[in-house]
Amino acid sequence: MALSREQIVEGLENLLGADRVITDEKVLKESSLDRYRKFEQTHEVYTQPIPAAVVYVNSTEEVREVMVFANENKINIVPRTGQSAIEGGLETAALNSIVVDGSGMNKILKVDKYNMQVTCQCGVPLQDMDDMLREQGYTTGHSPQSKPLAQMGGLVATRSIGQFSTLYGGIEDMVVGLEAVFPNGEICRIKNVPRRAAGPDIRHIITGNEGALCFITEVTVKLFKYQPENNVFLGYTIDDMKKGFNVLRDVMAEGYKPSIARLYDAADASLHFDWSGDSNVLIFMAEGPAAIAKATADGIEAIISKLEGVNAVDPKIIEKWFAGLNWGPEEIAEEKEEILATNNIGITTEVSGCWDCIYEIYDNACRRVLEEVPDMTLMGGHSSHSYINGTNMYFVYYYNVVDCTPEEEINKYHNQINRIICEEVIKYGGSIVHHHGLGKARAHYVWEEYGSSFYMLETLKKAFDPNNIMNMGTLIPIKHNDKNPWEF
Amino acid sequence: MIKILGSFKIVPDLDLLAEEDWIADEKNRVDVSYVKTMWNCFDESALEMMLKLSDNSESFGIELQLDAVTVGGERCESYLKTLHALGFDKAVRIECQEELQFWPEMTAGLITEYVSRIGGQNVIMMGRQSADGDNGKTPLLAAEQLGWPCITQVIGIEPVDEEYLKITNMVDGGVCTQVVRVPFVLSVGDAPCSYLRVPTLKDRMQRGKRPIDVYTMAELGVNSRFRDIEQRAVLRCLEPVNRDREGIVIEGDTVQEKAAVLYRDYLKGRLMKVERNFQP
Numbered sequence: 001m002a003l004s005r006e007q008i009v010e011g012l013e014n015l016l017g018a019d020r021v022i023t024d025e026k027v028l029k030e031s032s033l034d035r036y037r038k039f040e041q042t043h044e045v046y047t048q049p050i051p052a053a054v055v056y057v058n059s060t061e062e063v064r065e066v067m068v069f070a071n072e073n074k075i076n077i078v079p080r081t082g083q084s085a086i087e088g089g090l091e092t093a094a095l096n097s098i099v100v101d102g103s104g105m106n107k108i109l110k111v112d113k114y115n116m117q118v119t120c121q122c123g124v125p126l127q128d129m130d131d132m133l134r135e136q137g138y139t140t141g142h143s144p145q146s147k148p149l150a151q152m153g154g155l156v157a158t159r160s161i162g163q164f165s166t167l168y169g170g171i172e173d174m175v176v177g178l179e180a181v182f183p184n185g186e187i188c189r190i191k192n193v194p195r196r197a198a199g200p201d202i203r204h205i206i207t208g209n210e211g212a213l214c215f216i217t218e219v220t221v222k223l224f225k226y227q228p229e230n231n232v233f234l235g236y237t238i239d240d241m242k243k244g245f246n247v248l249r250d251v252m253a254e255g256y257k258p259s260i261a262r263l264y265d266a267a268d269a270s271l272h273f274d275w276s277g278d279s280n281v282l283i284f285m286a287e288g289p290a291a292i293a294k295a296t297a298d299g300i301e302a303i304i305s306k307l308e309g310v311n312a313v314d315p316k317i318i319e320k321w322f323a324g325l326n327w328g329p330e331e332i333a334e335e336k337e338e339i340l341a342t343n344n345i346g347i348t349t350e351v352s353g354c355w356d357c358i359y360e361i362y363d364n365a366c367r368r369v370l371e372e373v374p375d376m377t378l379m380g381g382h383s384s385h386s387y388i389n390g391t392n393m394y395f396v397y398y399y400n401v402v403d404c405t406p407e408e409e410i411n412k413y414h415n416q417i418n419r420i421i422c423e424e425v426i427k428y429g430g431s432i433v434h435h436h437g438l439g440k441a442r443a444h445y446v447w448e449e450y451g452s453s454f455y456m457l458e459t460l461k462k463a464f465d466p467n468n469i470m471n472m473g474t475l476i477p478i479k480h481n482d483k484n485p486w487e488f
Numbered sequence: 489m490i491k492i493l494g495s496f497k498i499v500p501d502l503d504l505l506a507e508e509d510w511i512a513d514e515k516n517r518v519d520v521s522y523v524k525t526m527w528n529c530f531d532e533s534a535l536e537m538m539l540k541l542s543d544n545s546e547s548f549g550i551e552l553q554l555d556a557v558t559v560g561g562e563r564c565e566s567y568l569k570t571l572h573a574l575g576f577d578k579a580v581r582i583e584c585q586e587e588l589q590f591w592p593e594m595t596a597g598l599i600t601e602y603v604s605r606i607g608g609q610n611v612i613m614m615g616r617q618s619a620d621g622d623n624g625k626t627p628l629l630a631a632e633q634l635g636w637p638c639i640t641q642v643i644g645i646e647p648v649d650e651e652y653l654k655i656t657n658m659v660d661g662g663v664c665t666q667v668v669r670v671p672f673v674l675s676v677g678d679a680p681c682s683y684l685r686v687p688t689l690k691d692r693m694q695r696g697k698r699p700i701d702v703y704t705m706a707e708l709g710v711n712s713r714f715r716d717i718e719q720r721a722v723l724r725c726l727e728p729v730n731r732d733r734e735g736i737v738i739e740g741d742t743v744q745e746k747a748a749v750l751y752r753d754y755l756k757g758r759l760m761k762v763e764r765n766f767q768p
Contacts, residue, residue, distance in 0.1 A: 019743045270566070272524065273524065274524055274525050274563050274566075275563075277566075314522075316522060317522050320506070320509065320522040320523070321504075321522070321524075323506050324504045324506065337683075338683050341681065341682065341683035342683045342684070342685050342686055343685075344685070344686040370689060375688055376688060376689050376690075377686045377687065377688050377689060378689070379689065398686065399688075400685075400686060400688060
């Protein structure tokens with residue numbers, strides 16, 4: 001028989017002590033969702049089941065004890081660290097869940113400058129670690145917009161990516177080794193080596209598991225030399241988005257590795273720049289050793305100089321703008337105030353596609369959203385992570401919430417826009433998720449996303465989490481509405 | 489009919505200026521040209537207040553005209569287009585590439601000349617001060633130049649009829665509500681509605697494409713020779729705000745350990761002092 005809330009709390013207190021088992025109602029409510037339900041969160045309306053407790057774990061052994069307790073009693077666990085999730089990954093979808101917070105595991109264990117790798121616990125804030133490394137002339141190379149909030153465990157769990165990804169790659173390219181705890185209490189350590197060919201790369205079972213298979217307790221990532229003095233910024237306006245995607249493609253195909261390669265459409269650019277007007281904006285940054293940075297910048301300039309409809313802008317504008325791009329608690333507090341005052345809300349959805357379809361995905365999704373969703377105040381986006389075979393599209397959209405309650409908002413607006421974007425991406429064979437994780441919202445499209453390979457995901461889930469206690473509803477949805485998958 | 493002119497200023501969003509960029513350049517100025525602009529916050533409140541008044545007037549069947557004016561370069565036009573999209577009737581830019589900082593009488597003069605010569609509005613509404621100049625004088629000077637009363641610290645406006653508006657403003661020690669006959673100038677300070685609503689893309693398509701009315705200073709009969717900014721203000725010193733943590737973080741491995749440090753180092757002495765002073 002399932003344990004009551006009181007029994008769950010009692011069991012956790014016996015394991016960890018009462019001071020680390022939080023049952024304050026406000027904390028529990030705030031822990032029942034993430035920024036996917038930003039409008040509900042802003043209005044302090046909570047529609048998801050409220051967890052039984054939030055527990056703060058301080059060691060791998062404590063994580064193991066909590067996991068075993070939850071597994072034996074079939075209690076849903078939602079792992080979290082920096083709480084910057086925005087795709088529903090932190091929603092407590094089942095009654096009486098336990099939110100396991102690893103933010104207290106915040107020790108940097110070893111900075112190994114000779115082997116160019118750093119090992120830390122899951123709750124180390126990326127900003128703190130990277131600031132510390134930069135002071136010593138090193139960097140992780142990881143710089144997502146959530147850097148002021150996100151912590152290492154969550155960054156690995158969600159397969160995050162940073163603004164310098166075109167050079168350094170996503171977190172999956174940075175992770176060397178890991179430690180994770182599985183629901184049955186098994187603690188697995190994957191050693192730190194440059195590469196190995198001893199079977200499948202099992203790091204990928206952990207990286208991107210979104211708390212649905214295991215709890216990440218320790219992370220080792222690569223180190224890089226930090227040489228900002230060599231950075232070269234380039235900025236352009238460009239008259240056509242399709243042409244802009246082709247520039248990104250040419251830069252990648254010619255073999256250049258800028259750390260930043262971004263293309264903003266005019267709507268999205270208007271949120272960042274006064275000077276872009278009706279033009280799209282291209283931005284590059286080259287970094288690394290001086291000669292490489294210069295050669296990269298020269299190569300990009302040579303590609304762009306052949307094009308018509310492109311105008312260079314002062315690189316200093318780009319450099320100054322980029323320095324203020326990250327989001328911290330102050331920006332979130334200000335945004336909340338603004339949403340409450342105006343009922344206008346801004347959200348993002350990130351997808352990817354090969355070069356031959358990314359423009360169509362962008363163009364069709366924008367057009368359909370404007371045709372099918374009411375009260376839109378902005379629809380646009382940017383590409384910010386490019387690869388040899390394609391790029392991502394980061395849709396940015398704002399709408400006024402009109403004639404509906406905070407509870408109704410998600411199905412009237414956000415889920416509809418998500419649906420249109422997912423439909424267009426699937427139609428063209430792209431991926432519906434580029435770097436925020438499937439979470440619980442886009443999990444409803446997991447079958448279309450995975451196709452025949454869903455068998456492998458499902459098998460992993462069944463094998464590692466047979467009792468389905470790990471972040472229920474993430475990756476594989478619960479309460480799925482076959483007819484209207486966007487309604488939940 | 490009541491015709492209200494919302495006068496606003498576009499200012500750099502100084503939150504986006506990094507601390508290391510708070511440095512004086514060779515002209516003894518802080519370079520904000522790389523920073524994105526924003527509505528001056530008090531003007532933004534005034535514009536939203538005008539729209540709320542318009543919403544309410546509609547339900548009373550009172551006709552109202554909302555216009556907007558700003559003094560500045562082409563960079564301001566996207567803001568004027570937004571106001572058109574939100575239903576403002578006229579959106580006016582007084583062409584001026586010069587820096588009017590620390591010259592509120594010039595700004596007020598341009599606004600009042602526009603009202604007298606062209607616009608014909610009978611209410612002017614604006615924020616009490618700008619984020620950059622911070623003089624807090626433009627609404628008062630505009631009222632003086634027109635010979636109109638000026639009501640300051642306005643926090644609310646309600647429709648009454650075609651000639652009167654009900655104005656609520658903060659006064660020393662309280663809130664004053666009065667019914668006032670036009671014309672007058674309203675100065676908005678800390679108002680309850682501080683964010684301007686956002687027009688939909690359909691509004692922008694339908695209303696935001698109308699041309700902006702642009703007037704030169706000469707067209708407004710203002711031929712005053714510009715005084716160089718250096719004659720008005722010279723930057724002498726820039727000091728960052730002290731951002732040291734106000735609290736103290738107590739270190740310790742466990743809550744018990746932290747509580748013990750809190751008691752030993754911060755509470756014990758105070759409690760003993762209280763005990764000593766407590767003489768039953």
